[in-house]
Amino acid sequence: MDWGRVRFFLGEVFRxxxxxxxxxxxxxxxxAVTIVLLGGFLYVRAVLGGVGHDLLQQIxxxxxxxxxxxxxxxxQLHAALLKDPRISSVQxxxxxxxLKELRKETKGVIDLSILTKNPLPxxxxxxxxxxxxxxxxxxxxxxxxxxxxxxxxxxxVRRLLHLGAVMRRVGIAVIVLFLLVAGIIISSTxxxxxxxxxxxxxxxxxxxxxxxxxxLPFICEGFLDGLLGxxxxxxxxxxxxxxxxxxxxxxxxxxxxxxRLVNTPLFFAQLLLVGAAIGVxxxxxxxxxxxxx
Amino acid sequence: MxxxxxxxxxxxxxxxxxxxxxxxxxxxxxxxxxGHSGTGKTSxxxxxxxxxxxxxxxxxxxxxxxxxxxxxxxxxxRRHLGVVFQDFKLLTDKTVWENVAFAMQxxxxxxxxxxxxxxxxxxxxxxxxxxxxxPGELSAGExxxxxxxxxxINNPKLLLxxxxxxxxxxxxxxxIMELLQRINLKGTTIVVATHNQAVVDRMRRRVVRxxxxxIVTDExxxxxxxxxxxxxxxxx
Ligand SMILES: Nc1ncnc2c1ncn2[C@@H]1O[C@H](COP(=O)(O)OP(=O)(O)OP(=O)(O)O)[C@@H](O)[C@H]1O
Ligand SMILES: [Mg+2]
Numbered sequence: 064m065d066w067g068r069v070r071f072f073l074g075e076v077f078r079x080x081x082x083x084x085x086x087x088x089x090x091x092x093x094x095a096v097t098i099v100l101l102g103g104f105l106y107v108r109a110v111l112g113g114v115g116h117d118l119l120q121q122i123x124x125x126x127x128x129x130x131x132x133x134x135x136x137x138x139q140l141h142a143a144l145l146k147d148p149r150i151s152s153v154q155x156x157x158x159x160x161x162l163k164e165l166r167k168e169t170k171g172v173i174d175l176s177i178l179t180k181n182p183l184p185x186x187x188x189x190x191x192x193x194x195x196x197x198x199x200x201x202x203x204x205x206x207x208x209x210x211x212x213x214x215x216x217x218x219x220v221r222r223l224l225h226l227g228a229v230m231r232r233v234g235i236a237v238i239v240l241f242l243l244v245a246g247i248i249i250s251s252t253x254x255x256x257x258x259x260x261x262x263x264x265x266x267x268x269x270x271x272x273x274x275x276x277x278x279l280p281f282i283c284e285g286f287l288d289g290l291l292g293x294x295x296x297x298x299x300x301x302x303x304x305x306x307x308x309x310x311x312x313x314x315x316x317x318x319x320x321x322x323r324l325v326n327t328p329l330f331f332a333q334l335l336l337v338g339a340a341i342g343v344x345x346x347x348x349x350x351x352x353x354x355x356x
Numbered sequence: 357m358x359x360x361x362x363x364x365x366x367x368x369x370x371x372x373x374x375x376x377x378x379x380x381x382x383x384x385x386x387x388x389x390x391g392h393s394g395t396g397k398t399s400x401x402x403x404x405x406x407x408x409x410x411x412x413x414x415x416x417x418x419x420x421x422x423x424x425x426x427x428x429x430x431x432x433x434r435r436h437l438g439v440v441f442q443d444f445k446l447l448t449d450k451t452v453w454e455n456v457a458f459a460m461q462x463x464x465x466x467x468x469x470x471x472x473x474x475x476x477x478x479x480x481x482x483x484x485x486x487x488x489x490x491p492g493e494l495s496a497g498e499x500x501x502x503x504x505x506x507x508x509i510n511n512p513k514l515l516l517x518x519x520x521x522x523x524x525x526x527x528x529x530x531x532i533m534e535l536l537q538r539i540n541l542k543g544t545t546i547v548v549a550t551h552n553q554a555v556v557d558r559m560r561r562r563v564v565r566x567x568x569x570x571i572v573t574d575e576x577x578x579x580x581x582x583x584x585x586x587x588x589x590x591x592x
Contacts, residue, residue, distance in 0.1 A: 067467025263447060269405075270510070271434030272462035 075280045079256050080287060087288065090252040094292020094338050095299070097245040101238055102300045102334050108234055122197060122216050126187040126204045129211040136209040137185065143207060144189060149196045154188040161186060184211060195224055242341055249288050249345035253281050257353045264353075274354050281350040282343055289342020290335065297331045357383045357514060357545045358404060363413030363423075365399055373399035375569040377413070381547065383513070386540045388556050389549040390580055391566035397549035400566070401516050404547070405439050406430050418513055435463060437514040438507025442522035444499045446491040446506075452478065453487040456505045463510065473509060481505045481535060497528030504535060508544075515539065517548040521555060529555060553580035
């Protein structure tokens with residue numbers, strides 16, 4: 064290891080970095096804001112996505128059987144439902160049990176004792192693995208022999224699925240926009256440094272430095288901008304996470320938010336990676352453009 | 357060392373700076389390029405260190421086909437030659453020592469070699485005692501010596517000088533030319549583009565004269581003006 068060489072290189076990077084401190088701070092700040100927004104967005108999306116997922120998981124398909132369905136038909140139907148790989152569980156609720164449940168739920172509200180016979184049909188309650196399969200499975204069950212009608216929360220499923228798709232699309236657009244802005248700011252910062260160092264660059268080229276060598280300090284500068292910016296952002300997000308997480312829990316217990324939903328160390332590491340990558344890519348582009356002209 | 361065959365250089369704006377030039381310069385030669393302002397001296401040097409590529413023609417420098425050189429091969433060519441300019445092009449925020457070492461550092465030299473080579477070269481140009489000073493603290497002549505040291509640090513076989521004494525007084529001019537001569541004696545090929553009549557006439561070396569982008573004369577022991585020494589002009 065040639066420490067003289069290392070020291071020279073670090074000296075060059077440090078010189079670049081401190082020459083334009085104001086602009087450097089702007090770049091770091093922009094990256095920080097971008098990563099906070101990006102991180103916050105992904106975070107909320109992960110949490111809400113989990114909630115939506117939970118809601119969807121609670122949606123069951125109720126298949127009401129024909130009143131005259133024979134025991135054999137019911138058994139066949141049960142077997143057919145269990146065979147479908149999309150279906151996670153099947154529960155048979157005979158009409159007697161259904162009536163009992165109804166009595167319990169309506170106790171003191173409606174007097175069901177006036178009923179002389181049980182008007183309810185037998186029901187299969189079907190759960191599926193993936194919420195997006197609900198409509199298709201419901202349609203398939205509807206066509207099976209012995210099934211009179213199929214009921215599920217059609218609108219809520221459709222809305223949740225739609226909401227998920229919209230959020231994904233909006234999310235990607237917003238993220239791309241943020242990254243673009245941060246990239247442009249870093250690249251302008253590097254361009255300023257390149258401009259400030261144009262004499263050095265000219266000398267380097269004159270004495271035969273390779274463009275990879277000329278590039279390296281600027282790439283490091285971009286990397287530092289990106290890394291420091293995202294470190295700042297991760298700090299802010301970590302504080303926000305610590306302050307808000309338990310409060311959200313207490314405020315919204317019915318959401319069943321799983322604390323393991325967001326793997327924070329991994330999540331933060333990914334944000335750092337994203338920040339550093341923006342810095343490297345942006346500076347690569349702006350130095351490359353300068354060296355080619 | 358240098359070979360140009362039917363070289364033409366047209367700038368993008370249409371100016372034909374060099375027009376069908378052919379020139380051979382041998383190893384260890386010392387050559388002056390003279391001619392009026394705008395006749396293509398600087399342009400010719402630019403072709404040699406591949407600052408520009410010719411529009412037509414073949415250029416060979418130290419065995420390298422310069423006219424067809426790919427961009428990523430240019431650094432290798434530049435390490436074979438040194439270039440010195442009228443305005444020195446020193447980095448003002450680095451000391452003399454750092455300026456000279458810079459040329460080694462950015463071409464990936466080992467620190468051990470840098471520590472050995474830089475003092476030796478500074479000693480040769482007579483700047484060893486001012487190695488810790490900044491260019492702003494030096495006289496013009498000393499700055500040019502620092503620039504020459506930087507150009508020589510990687511032991512090039514060819515030194516290209518564009519008006520090296522353009523900013524210097526007569527005393528400094530003489531010193532610099534003596535330095536170049538000493539370097540030439542060690543075997544380095546030297547090409548000097550200059551307007552300085554006194555220098556050319558005193559040294560009596562090979563003189564290549566350009567006019568409107570063409571070589572009009574090429575004399576083995578020439579004067580600044582065709583066939584005439586300074587004294588002859590003055591005396592009438
Ligand atoms: N970058 C450029 N773009 C366009 N034309 C140029 C460029 N550089 C030089 N020229 C033109 O090319 C011609 C030769 O210029 P060059 O600089 O080689 O002359 P020179 O002999 O070095 O002059 P001087 O003695 O004044 O330094 C001139 O007509 C000049 O205007
Ligand atoms: Mg010139």
